[in-house]
Structures are given as structure tokens and as C-alpha cells.
Amino acid sequence: MTFEKIIIIDNCGLTQEIIEQISNLSRHKITIYNDYPADDAETLARIGDADCVLVSWQTKITAEIIAQTTSLKYIGMCCSLYDEASANVNIIAAREKGILVKGVKDYGDEGAVEFIFAQLIFLLKGLLKARWKDEPVELKNKSIGIIGLGTLGLMVAQTALHFGMNVSYFSRTRKYEEEKNGINYLSLDELMQSCDIVTTHLPKNTILLTEREFELKKTNSILVNTSLGVPFEKEAFLKWIANPKNFAIFDADGVGDFIKEFSGHDNIILSDQFGGFTFEAKQRLSEKVLANMKGFLEI
Structure with a gap:
């Protein structure tokens, strides 16, 4: 046929x-x-x-x-x-x-995970215009919080464990089997307050992070968004990122209509291509x- x-x-x-x-x-x-x-x-x-x-x-x-x-x-x-x-x-x-x-x-998950950690390593090692710390630092023992532990979120968690990171997650449903493997469940509030790095892996049009969550978020921390779209309130994010000690990393998928407003900040790292589309x-x-x-x- x-x-x-x-x-x-x-x-x-x-x-x-x-x-x-x-x-x-x-x-x-x-x-x-x-x-x-x-x-x-x-x-x-x-x-x-x-x-x-x-x-x-x-x-x-x-x-x-x-x-x-x-x-x-x-x-x-x-x-x-x-x-x-x-x-x-x-x-x-x-x-x-x-x-x-x-x-x-699941066609682009491997590339997306590599994109996340490549950008994090460049930032932590001081290889970008913006510097997270005064000196290069390691991923080991840094805390990473993963919002959305689906296929991609789980791959990020497993990679982070290989780097010796302290891995936590928030999801609307608990993943008890994964918790046996060193991935700790935290409430969204706890995750935002405690993690050096937060990554988001959420469906399109999901707005999860509001002004309240950004006010809770640990200062001098990093937000990595590979969701298809932006899972936060724009004004709340812009207020948070106005602090030069905070950093954000975006896949091109996650920039949407906000690219002009985002591009003026040295502490926002924008990719001009889709990280997972290798x-x-x-x-x-x-x-x-x-x-x-x-x-x-x-x-």
C-alpha cells in the first residue's frame, strides 16, 4: 500500500x-x-x-x-x-x-543530556564570558535538582551521579525505584532552596515556577531549561536573573519569544541551536x- x-x-x-x-x-x-x-x-x-x-x-x-x-x-x-x-x-x-x-x-535525549553537561562544564570551568565562581570548580559534590523525572530527566540524573553530584528530583509522581539508586525526592520548595543547579524537563505550556519559587531559589545558583518552551513566569524569571550571581542556560527550544529580552544578560547562556538535535x-x-x-x- x-x-x-x-x-x-x-x-x-x-x-x-x-x-x-x-x-x-x-x-x-x-x-x-x-x-x-x-x-x-x-x-x-x-x-x-x-x-x-x-x-x-x-x-x-x-x-x-x-x-x-x-x-x-x-x-x-x-x-x-x-x-x-x-x-x-x-x-x-x-x-x-x-x-x-x-x-x-526519545530521538534527541542523548544529545540534550550532553548539551546540558557541556554547558555546565564550560560555565563551572570559567570558559565562558560569564563566570559562576571566581575560580574553576568541579561538578563533584555539587547539588543538582531535576524537575520532571521522565526519560530525559532520568538520563540527566544518571549522568550527574557519574560525576559524583548530589542528585534530587521533584515530580508530581514519586519514582520510588529510582530513589533506591541514589536519587532523592524533594518537594519543589526544598529543591529550589537547596540545589546549586536546577534543570527543568517539562511538557510544553507547563508553568511551574512562579515568583514564589524564584524567591525561594538559592542565590548564586544555576537554572538549566531544556523544556519545550519556558516553564516559568517571565517577569519572575527576569527579576531573579537580574542578580548577576544567578545564571541560566537555555536550549534554543526553550527560548521561544523571549530571546530579545534574554539576550541582554551576560549571565544567561543561549544556544543558537537545539541541543538535542544532533x-x-x-x-x-x-x-x-x-x-x-x-x-x-x-x-
């Missing part, structure tokens, strides 16, 4: 080799867009009469768009699908119209997207 028409509606980051294999799954020549739709009208126009669409996390496919599609049967998300509420595709509207939506899990991650993503499409055709 094949699709009638496949549209890659934005820059999904797929490898050329996989795109060629995807072409073989379409009866008609596939259409590939390497930029992003300007608005919903352009997104709908790009979808047209396609029965298969591939989309990155940066383009929204809303309920209104889905309602106006005529032939769509499959939406392949070239990104992780954490939950229905935070997805850039309206999963409920798609389901009601009989359209299957498939995402990709060459290897791109390969894994592409292979999983292709496998999902083949799986749909075999149903």
Missing part, C-alpha cells in the same frame, strides 16, 4: 536518504517545503488534498484546519508527542475525523518517522 499524496509542510529536519524512501510511499510526487507557514491559511493551503502530512513541532495544525481538510488520513509529527494538551497538532479533532497522529519519542538524533528521528508511516500503511 501507498499514500496518494504526501506533503512535508515545513522544515522537519529529515535526512535526504529517508526523504527518498518516503517518496516511495507516495503514488504522486511528494511536495517538500523547507520553511514554515506564515499562518493557518497557508498551513491549510499546503495540506491541500494530501492524505499524509509530515510536520515539525513549530507548525500548528489546529482543529479549524483539520475540519477543513478533505483527504487527510495521517499526520506524522517529526517531533515528540508528550501529551494531547501540549501537542502542536489538535489530537482530539484529528481523532474525531478519523485521522491518525503519530509522534516520535546528527545522530536527526538520523533516529528520520528512521522513526519512516517506520511510523510504514506501520500505518500495514494496518
Whole structure:
């Protein structure tokens, strides 16, 4: 079986080799867009009469768009699908119209973990313009608090343990098995008050850190955000980061619309690329997207 028409509606980051294999799954020549739709009208126009669409996390496919599609049967998300509420595709509207939506899990976790610790090491060793301490310091015996102990958060915890760090976490659900391995549970208040480094790994549109949490946060500490979006109140964060003894590290995923306001602070470290989207991650993503499409055709 094949699709009638496949549209890659934005820059999904797929490898050329996989795109060629995807072409073989379409009866008609596939259409590939390497930029992003300007608005919903352009997104709908790009979808047209396609029965298969591939989309990155940066383009929204809303309920209104889905309602106006005529032939769509499959939406392949070239990104992780954490939950229905935070997805850039309206999963409920798609389901009601009989359209299957498939995402990709865990393709960039290794790169994201390496990004976190690479940036931390550069900061702690005094290799950046901003300096956390007057002298280079070690990760060993520093306290790290992880907010969100999912797959990525757990990988960060395990890596931190290898560095000899004191590892704590906060999650809405306790991870009792992981606590047997030297990862300590703390309330959010306790974690913010006690940890030298706090990392966040939360779904998109999750606002967990408010002015109250930032007021509790240990002075001369580091916040690392690799959440898809910013899990805090902007004004509360800007007030906290105004203290030059506090530092923040952002993956490009976590900068969002705030980049102009963030870029004026020497103690905010901004990456101009997605920390988890390495060459290897791109390969894994592409292979999983292709496998999902083949799986749909075999149903």
C-alpha cells in the first residue's frame, strides 16, 4: 500500500536518504517545503488534498484546519508527542475525523543530556564570558535538582551521579525505584532552596515556577531549561536573573519569544541551536518517522 499524496509542510529536519524512501510511499510526487507557514491559511493551503502530512513541532495544525481538510488520513509529527494538551497538532479533532497522529519519542535525549553537561562544564570551568565562581570548580559534590523525572530527566540524573553530584528530583509522581539508586525526592520548595543547579524537563505550556519559587531559589545558583518552551513566569524569571550571581542556560527550544529580552544578560547562556538535535538524533528521528508511516500503511 501507498499514500496518494504526501506533503512535508515545513522544515522537519529529515535526512535526504529517508526523504527518498518516503517518496516511495507516495503514488504522486511528494511536495517538500523547507520553511514554515506564515499562518493557518497557508498551513491549510499546503495540506491541500494530501492524505499524509509530515510536520515539525513549530507548525500548528489546529482543529479549524483539520475540519477543513478533505483527504487527510495521517499526520506524522517529526517531533515528540508528550501529551494531547501540549501537542502542536489538535489530537482530539484529528481523532474525531478519523485521522491518525503519530509522534516520535526519545530521538534527541542523548544529545540534550550532553548539551546540558557541556554547558555546565564550560560555565563551572570559567570558559565562558560569564563566570559562576571566581575560580574553576568541579561538578563533584555539587547539588543538582531535576524537575520532571521522565526519560530525559532520568538520563540527566544518571549522568550527574557519574560525576559524583548530589542528585534530587521533584515530580508530581514519586519514582520510588529510582530513589533506591541514589536519587532523592524533594518537594519543589526544598529543591529550589537547596540545589546549586536546577534543570527543568517539562511538557510544553507547563508553568511551574512562579515568583514564589524564584524567591525561594538559592542565590548564586544555576537554572538549566531544556523544556519545550519556558516553564516559568517571565517577569519572575527576569527579576531573579537580574542578580548577576544567578545564571541560566537555555536550549534554543526553550527560548521561544523571549530571546530579545534574554539576550541582554551576560549571565544567561543561549544556544543558537537545539541541543538535542544532533546528527545522530536527526538520523533516529528520520528512521522513526519512516517506520511510523510504514506501520500505518500495514494496518
